[in-house]
Amino acid sequence: MGRWLIRLAVLAALGLIAVGLVLTVSRIGDFDLPQAAQRPVTFTHGDHRLDGTLITASEAGGVVLLVHGDGPQDRWADGGYLPLVNTLLDAGISVFSWDKPGVGASTGNWLDQSMPDRAGETAAALAALRQLPGMEDRPIGLLGFSQAGWVLPRVPTLTDEASFLVLMGGAINWQAQGRYAAIRRMQNDGQPPAAIEAELARQAVENRDWFEGSRTYEAYLAAQRAAGRAEARILSEDRFRFVRKNAQEDARAPIAELTLTVLVISGEEDLNADARDTVSVYRSLLNGVHPRSQFHLVPNATHALLSADRYNYQLPGQWPRTAQARFILSGRNAYEGDVLEIVTGWINDVAGRAP
Incomplete structure (x- = not known):
């Protein structure tokens, strides 16, 4: 009996050591945001009151507004954005995001919106940021996901406050x-x-x-x-x-009118949008328009630019618990290859030179 107790104690100790090692090498801290740097920002669009958070990473660097994809997204997409947000902050890039209408603290109903409505809301968010002390002359860009592919190209027709655009996993035709x-x-x-x-x-x-x-x-x-x-x-x-x-949305016409510098990055293994088509359309319509624009098709990357080996599902509800646990432990390392380095490096390059 004593021998079995000794064996159980050894196994328990080894288990604790294993857990400690996992936590040591994991990126679970990527899901914690710096509280001291957060500032609530509220703005209006139409009859909606939109509630968001600005996290300041530096006094003079670039700023990005996160523009959501489909679904009832709160400002941090139920935590899914946080590894990306922390990577941006670590690179000195400040981040602003808000709850979609009818989600979290925002009023309204996001399902009442057209894509032009969403573009108007984004322009209103830009205007609200520009009114904050210290934000008047900083380079502020838009970083959007998926459905934002029908939103971002429209925003520059409504305001000249945006300095650059970043689209991740976007589509062209609905x-x-x-x-x-x-x-x-x-x-x-x-x-x-x-x-x-x-x-x-x-x-x-x-x-x-x-x-x-x-x-x-x-x-x-x-x-x-x-x-x-x-x-x-x-x-x-x-x-x-x-x-x-x-249902009749097609992004080609607003894309063709863009003069801002643009980063388009799509995953080659995207199950939701035709990544090759997206990158091809942007290249053909914007080739030569701005010298710093870039268009990336990332091998082995998903719709969200995560590693396709581990996270290639069409819907978040399809993720098994093992994938969910892996994502929490991996944090920013769940992204494929140098995706995050491409995004942060490009934004800092453009923001550093923007007027």
Whole structure:
């Protein structure tokens, strides 16, 4: 009996040592933000009161506004942004982000917004920052994710306050993005090409019926239930109207009008947006417009520019617990290769030279 107790004690000690080693080499601290450097900032857009946080990393360096992707995102995306935010702060880049309308402390409903609405909201956030002491002449740029691909290119037509744009994992055409994501999802489910083509054809007809006309949500709901669609796959009324409002979005025209310096960075293994198409369109429309613009297609990177070997899922809800735990322990190291070095290095280069 004594021998077993000794063995258990040794195993427990080894377990504690292992946990200590994991915590020592982990980046779990990337999910903690410096409290002393935080400043609440509130602004309005239309009838909405938007609540956000500015974290100051330096007195004279660049500043980025984070522009959310799809979904009910609070200012730090439920903690998902924090490794990126801390990397920016460590590089001397200050960060401002706010809760989307109807999320956190902000009023309104983000599902009521069109992409021009979101661009107007971003311009209002820029104006609010410019009014803060010390922010009048600093280079302030926009760093957006995914759906922000239909927001960022519009902002410079509304204000001249932005100094640069950074787009991570963006798309070009709303309907083409939906088609691409559907193809990748069905491929990953093992569906044969003929079945995929049939489903895409069905979706195309359905999208025209519901999102290019004036048929009611009640008719849509009845049709979906009659077809035996699972309730989880039926759009809510707010989401239905959101999609109808934005289904014709295409970023080419506003991209072609850009004169700001731009960084576009997309993951080659993106399951949500066609990364090759995004980078190709930006290169073709902006080639030669600004000498410091860059367009990166990152091998083995996901939609969020994380390592595709460990984190390549279409939806956050698909992440298994092992991936969630790995992300928490990895922090900024979850990003693929030198993605974060590219982003911070480029911003500091541009901000250092910006007027």
